Amino acid sequence: MSQASVSPGVRIHPSAVVEPGAKLAAGVQVGAFCYIGDEVEVGENTVFGPHCSVHGPTRIGRDNRFAGHCAVGGDPQDKKYRGERVELEIGDRNLFREFCTINRGTGGGGGVTRIGNDNWLLAYTHVAHDCQVGDHCVFSNNATLAGHVTVGDHVILSGFAGIHQFCRIGAHAFVGMGAFVNGDVPPFVMVAQEGYGRPRGINSEGLKRRGFDAGRIAAIKRAYRALYVAGGSMEDARARLAELAEGSEDVRALLEFIDSGERPLLR
Incomplete structure (x- = not known):
């Protein structure tokens, strides 16, 4: 293993690789065949399942859970990216299920991708470069954010929903299964699939x-x-x-x- 900064109580599987510049707080668990890169900071009691990779610069808060095969903090998927220093910030108590992918920002887009607190990102969800995600959101399987998307608090994206780059999703909005969103969705609004998604009332059940x-x-x-x-x-x-x-x-x-x-x- 390496000379990473490892606090007491950290558990690292013998097959995992932790680079020297990583910092792991107390209670962190790193599963089999994981990779934790340079300039990765992980808060207390965060757990990585097997085969996760985390590239820096990335800061992850406390009490997060990453299921197997998550790919976190990778380079932005943007042809304009030229290797400039860009970052990913993740808050506390988030759940990331299998095969989630989350990219760092771009130099021309603010430089930072951010995910807040208490979110659930289910299997195969994708958060692209420079996205800003609030708190208490649920992204169902295969929901995808293109670059520069802003998502407010308490938003639900159903399975296979796709959000076009630079769009904003207001707080408490609900995007239905398979809907493709290519414009801003106001707070509280429900969007249903119909080619590109179209508004279909407000998210009254969620608000209740x-x-x-x-x-x-x-x-x-x-x-x-x-x-x-x-x-x-x-x-x-x-x-x-x-x-x-x-x-x-x-x-x-x-x-x-x-x-x-x-x-x-x-x-």
Whole structure:
């Protein structure tokens, strides 16, 4: 093995390789045939199953779980990448199932890919360079983020969902199985497969599970109708949302999301 910085209580399988520049905090477990590279920092009690690879510069928080064959911190899959120093940051208490792939950032895209806390990324999910993922998200099997995607908190991506580069997915949104998203998805909105994904109401069941009361959900439904059902122009929808936002912080957040985007809204 190497002269990595290894705290007490770390368990490393004899077949694993840990490079000298790695730092492993107390309670970390490294499974059979893993590779932990230079400039990788791992927080307390994080566990790597067999055949995982982690390349640096990467910082991983505490209490994460990586199932077998995860590939973490690899070079960005971008032809413009020329070997510049770019990073990956992962928070705490995340679960990454088999064959997850997560790339570092690019020099032209901010330089850092970030994943927050308490997320579940299931088998074969992919997070590309410069993505920013919030907290409490669930990515089902084979869900894929292209580069520069921003995902808010409490987002669910169903199996085989694909998100186009530079898109934003607002907090509490739900993207259905197999939907391909090529525009920004506002907070609270559900997207269903129909060629490219199309909005299909709000994620009311998910909001109920997270403690949203009937009044908050009703306000969000009114905002959705103004944006997607009323049939007016985008300017008309913004004007109506501005009225609704006066009495609802959730609608105000939705309106701020719309006004801050660079890509067209998914409609």
